[in-house]
Amino acid sequence: MNNYTNILRQHHLKATPQRLEIVNVLVSNGHITIEKLYEVLLKKFNSISLATIYKNINLMIENAFIQEVKIPNEKSVYELAKEAHSHVICRQCNTIEDIKLDLSQTTHLASQTSHFKIDKADLVLSGLCQKCQQL
């Protein structure tokens, strides 16, 4: 029983090979679209169904195991749930990286000016990654 089996069970999800592979892909790729996830899983399970992907992604979201990340001008990607963080995306190659930034000052200031009680900050920074800057 590998370690992803435990993670899945903790979220009340049976550890099927398909799910283990989804987790595996999320751990290694980090951020992925439904479409791409299907494509990748097809390599391992040549008869996997898109319905299975959708059913699992939805279940995992319900169980707060993964979360959707909306990217300006792009399709949504999914990532394993973890502590709050922001994202950096390269507009050239679409690489997405997590980045830990302290936004407490910003949200505090925003609370004051807007009179909203703010408890979440979704930040997506766009630009060029190191590689693409050199091209």
Added chain:
Amino acid sequence: MNNYTNILRQHHLKATPQRLEIVNVLVSNGHITIEKLYEVLLKKFNSISLATIYKNINLMIENAFIQEVKIPNEKSVYELAKEAHSHVICRQCNTIEDIKLDLSQTTHLASQTSHFKIDKADLVLSGLCQKCQQL
């Protein structure tokens, strides 16, 4: 010739009644989905076509006259293009407000840690608006 006519012409768009109303709705509502925009325009033009909405929204985006805003867990909304700003959304009533925040420190820091050349920051803050806090 009202003032929206000029704005449209400056963006090389003929000032049709439908377009003037789209601008009008964007100015007063601030942020709106395609769906809702269609709904609202139908009140004024009872035979307006959804195709007209799409054609205009796309044209206006191409002409950098309006822009799409992606909101976590919600449909995209459209707003008039203006100087960079962030958004605050109420998770209860879905009200969206613009907010001007200085993110230069944050993006500068992010550039250093990520080695990305960052030129854009999309920030969506979520919480409860003043009204919904009281309910």
Added chain:
DNA sequence: TATTTATTGATACTATAATTACATCATAAA
């Protein structure tokens, strides 16, 4: 005000995204 050119609305269509039903099969727990 006549002419050119773009826009509109109607309709049909295409594309993409997501869900359902159900028989078969696998996992987890007894």
Added chain:
DNA sequence: TTTATGATGTAATTATAGTATCAATAAATA
């Protein structure tokens, strides 16, 4: 190892989003 429960794959289906065509019409300009 057996059984109950839940997951999978297939296929059909529904939902949602967006585009193309084109005749009629309106806006801009000369």
